[in-house]
Amino acid sequence: MAxxxxxQKSSFSGGGDSSDCLEVAxxxxxxxxxxxxxxxGTVIETDRPQLAALISHLCPSS
Structure with a gap:
């Protein structure tokens, strides 16, 4: 890993130094x-379209 x-922490993590959040780089x-x-130490490599598809699947719009 470079x-x-x-x-960058997810805006849904609540801020602070919580160790319970998603980070993206x-x-x-x-x-x-x-x-x-x-x-x-566990890092997933992806691209924007794949990540957008995952988020759309997990959080479908109503």
Whole structure:
């Protein structure tokens, strides 16, 4: 994994230093990286269309 990755917490995490949230980082090599803050060593590499499809599946609009 590349050094210097800047992780951004989900706005739904409630802020602060909680270890119970989703984090996302953008990289030139992988597109998007996703991890859960309490398991920072487990990282999923994806791209915008795949992540959008997952979010749409999990949170369908009413």
């Amino acid at each position: 050094q210097g990755i800047i992780w 953008a990289t030139a090599e992988a597109g998007l990286l996703v991890r859960e803050s309490d398991e920072p």
